[in-house]
Amino acid sequence: MLDPIVAFFQRIFAAIGRGIGLVIAWVLWPFLTVANWYRARGWIIKGPIGIGLVLLVGFYAYFIWQTQMWSGFSPDYVNSYNLAQRKQDAGSASSGQATTPAAGEVAEPEPKTCVRSAIVDVTADLIDYNVNQNAWISSMLLYKLGLFGLDWDRTPWFDNKASFQRGINQAVRRTAVELVDSLGRVRGTSGINADLQRARGNIQFDEETWYFGSDSLLPKTPTPTYYRTAMADLRKFNAALEACEAIFDGRSDNLIEFLDRIANDIGSTSAIIRERSEFHNGGWFDTRADDRYWFAYGQLYGYYGILSAAGADFDAVIKLRGIEPIWTESIKQLRSALNIQPAIISNGREDGWIMPTHLATMGFYVLRVRSNLVEMRDVLAR
Structure with missing residues (x-):
């Protein structure tokens, strides 16, 4: 049967x-x-082809290694700056210990020093993290070639680190603009600082330039070189500030403007996340959800350090205007957002029960941070 x-x-x-x-x-x-x-074939043909294949395999092995290994990544990187130990605002005269001359010696005047800007230090270090501690993925040749011509951002593979780096770079670019326009000069009474101006120009350079491109047969300067130059210019500014030869204007209105620009920048990212979350509910099969998520994560990662540094540079203003509790809570929320590190990004429906919705979760943290920034800005503006 x-x-x-x-x-x-x-x-x-x-x-x-x-x-x-x-x-x-x-x-x-x-x-x-x-x-x-x-x-x-004979060895005359086999030899060059074999060497080419070995080189190709080596290039791909290096590419895969660089996209998967995130050197120096730490959500607690801010702790290494010991910002809570700082007692003076950026640009103020440093209160060093006076030395008493020995008997018979003539006292020499101590060289005048001022306090470095923590914002500038963190911004320069974020650039260093992107292009020195790690390879800049977006301008690597194999990343530009994609998967048989398909942009890696449109695949589930090898694009998370690139998106994360671009998110950090967005925070760095926004900060560089504010350093030039307001923080690094006395508005209306001083010129633009040349070091900050060069840093802003170099960090605005496009993110995908390799040594050669389809628009020109001549060799080009790759993207990481411009960013390294911007990093050097930022550190040059801070050295001049420490020698009291540059200006950091830590006024309340400058902090208001800085917070407003960051809130607008984060708000733009929130709109991108919302659009993807609402209209492309592909769950684990949404190949663009991961680059949206990791861009936002990188942006918050960068602003976590920059805003923590701003708390040190504007310490007197924050305490004087009574926003220290809100400021502390905002920094905590930024740090909480960095705890979400899913192995695979899912863009499920918000009312779904099978596939999680990591984009909506990240969007919640982004909006919460932005809400706190707007609240602090409003308090300062009263």
């Missing part, structure tokens, strides 16, 4: 096996054809 049923299922499984075999044969056919052709 069971023999016909068993035979039926045997035929089904045999057909499935033959189908799988045909698919595998179809996929492997081009490679086997090339391999057979390669074996039949």
Whole structure:
């Protein structure tokens, strides 16, 4: 009685096996054809091709390694600056200990020093993290080539680190603009600082330039070189500030403007996340959800350090205007957002029960941080 049923299922499984075999044969056919052709050639042809294949495999191994290894990544990187130990605002005269000359010696005047800007230090270090501690992924040749011409951002692979770096870079760019326009000068009575001006120009350079491009046959300066120059200019400014040869204007209205610009920047990212979350509910199969998520994560990662540094640079203003509790809570919320590090980003429906909605979760943290920034700005503006 069971023999016909068993035979039926045997035929089904045999057909499935033959189908799988045909698919595998179809996929492997081009490679086997090339391999057979390669074996039949002489060493004059085999040698250069073999060397080229070894180099290609090496390039891809380096590319995969760089996209998967996040050197120096730490959500608690702010702790290394010991910002809570700072007692003076950026640009103010440093209160060093006076030295008493020995008997018979003439006291020499101590060189005048001022307090460095923590904002500038953190911004320069974020650039260093992006282009020195890690390879800048967006301008790597294999990243630009994509997967058979398809942009890596449109695939589930190898784009998370690039998006994260671009998010950090967005925070750095916004800060560089504010340093030039307001924080690094006395508005209306001083010129623009040349070091900050160069840093702003270099950090605004496009994120994808390699040594050569399709628009010109001439060699180009790659993106990381411009960003390293911006980092050097920022550190040059801070050295001048420490020598009291530059200006950091820590006024309340400058802090208001700085918070307003950051709130607008984060708000723009929130709108991008909302659009993707509402209209592209592909769950784990949404190949663009991961780059949206990691861009926002990188932006918050950058602003976590920059706003923590701003709390030190504007310490007197924050305490005078009574926003210290709100400021502390905002920094805590920024740090809480960095705890969310899913291995695979899912853009499920907000009312779904199978696939999580990581984009909506990140959007919640982004909006909460922005709300606190707006509240602090309003208090300062009263």
